[in-house]
Amino acid sequence: MTAARTGGRALVESLVANGVDLFTCVPGESFLPVLDALHDLVAQAGGPRLIGARHEAAAANMAEAAGKITGRPAACLVTRGPGAMHAAIAVHTAFQDGTPMLLLVGQIERHHRGRQAFQEVDYRAVFGSQTKLVVEIDDADRVPEIIARALDVATSGRPGPVVLALPEDMLYDETSAPVLPVPVRTGLSATPADRDRLLQAIAGAERPLIVAGGPNWNQDAADALRRFAEANDVPVTTAFRDQDAIDNRSDAFAGYLGLSSSARTRELAMDSDLIVAFGCRLDDPTTDGFELTRAGRPGRVLVVTDDPMEATQALIPTDVILCRSDSLAALIVDASLPASASRSDWMTLLRKVRDAHRIPPDADFAVDLAAIVAHIRETTPDDTIITNGAGNYTAWVQRFFEFRRWGTQIAPHNGAMGYGLPAALGALAVRPGARAIAFAGDGDFQMEGMELATAVQARLPVIVIVIDNGMYGTIRMHQESRFPGRPIATNLGDPDFVQFAKAFGVSAHRVERTEDFPSLWATTLADDGPVLIHVKADPLRLTPERRLEKRGNE
Secondary structure, eight states, X not given: OOOOEEHHHHHHHHHHXXXXXXXXXXXXXXXHHHHHHHHHHTTSTTOOEEEEOSSHHHXXXXXXXXXXXXXXXXXXXXXXXXXXXXXXXXXHHHHHHTOOEEEEEEEOOGGGTXXXXXXXXXXXXXXXXXSSEEEEXXXXXXXXXXXXXXXXXXXXXXXXXXXXXXXXXXXXXXXXXXXXXXXXXXXXXXXXXXXXXXXXXXXXXXXXXXXXXXXXXXXXXXXXXXXXXHHHTOOEXXXXXXXXXXXXXXXXXXXXXXXXXXXXXXXXXXXXXXXXXXXXXXXXXXXXXXXXXXXXXXXXXXXXXSOTTTTTTSSXXXXXXXXXXXXXXXXXXXXXXXXXXXXXXXXXXXXXXXXXXXXXXXXXXXXXXXXXXXXXXXXXOTTOEEEEOSSTTHHHHHHHOOOOSTTOEEOOTTOOTTOHHHHHHHHHHHSTTOOEEEEEEHHHHHHHGGGHHHHHHTTOOOXXXXXXXXXXXXXXXXXXXXXXXXXXXXXXXXXXXXXXXXXXXXXXXXXXXXXXXXXXXXXXXXXXXXXXXXXXXXXXXXXXXXXXXXXXXX
């Protein structure tokens, strides 16, 4: 018989017993029994890890990034009201990106509900449209049951976030309810008939194009798809910010789709007579505002997914194969298609376009971001994790860094700023010993830059590269396109990022010339602690090709 313990302790026991080994938080008085239950566990060898962040948005981003890498939910603990609202951005990221995640929110006492009590929020109303499940646990005896359900929902089908509201008084109630295991799900495995349908579709096309990625991807699937594609001259692109779904050095890799991708690759994709969405969602960025998949273009769309609700989420496809994408990749790895000159020529054309897009434009400014990213690519191991938030600077990262292994591109599909640094910390927490590099723009970094303190305290050796052009570059670009010479609210009065980092005890350097970067980078790689590199970028260079004319002042 299970001994009586508090609801807070039952919650922690249920999570840890079911494999949750990373907790992030900003502590709050509304969930003290949960923190107390973690006190002894985190001190044990092999116990879960608890990372305290400086802001709830960062704590939640850490948990979301950890879920991206492991495929298992991490748990983020935040207090009621403002704490939950701060964490909401990561919930939105997890929902759009398909990331398993738990957000555990301290809640007002049960008998105070409905009175606009201090920090009272109806979490079902607030999070209902951006989660897979929202539950307020009213009964401590039901904690193990609801935890098992929450973990199952977060990881089944297309993964996503689950929010659990925890009334403060419930966490103090005693319960003898035993821990319940999460149901074992094997997923929808591909059958020989599924394999044959896919192979028949590709063999019947002259210009097939596989778009790979998605939350249920993994290294085995990436390797299997690469082998099949190389052997059969089938070009593979990747969905937006899923560039690690195939080794970018492969002859079959036809570039990536989404923001900052090659315009010519997008044009050619529209001329494809078959698109296979292999595990990914053909979402807005991937399809260039759904242009790629509008009526009549391409001739045929085949979606591979194990979630029936996903099959028609972004478009109405011609065909659906309902199975796990990794199981289908395993079945086609050694498949042989009839030779096709048109398919071979098609892949050669796409590869030439890919290679041309990798050639940086002439550098006529002091700091060449393309050269810096290329140098990082050439001097880091294949398993180096690259994270970023949002901004024009991401164009250089996505275009000039070759992702060689799955799980190395950790970036928000929903374009959330402030993501890169906390995401890198979450990645390092679940991949100890890995190298993690967080790219951030100057505006992007200032949203969650105080998490350098978390990096130092938690001993997470992140490398942060702040690309500073003195403005919100993406918005400035759109302003200049639509209202030329009338910028407003986009210039930034940046701090001294080197001194900012040093204030937290972080090694920091500034780069103002491309030729200075290699030696400084070698020093950075030899450093065993957090490091920040402040790169002074040309404010007139909005993208690798686009230059801002000198006109207008704020």
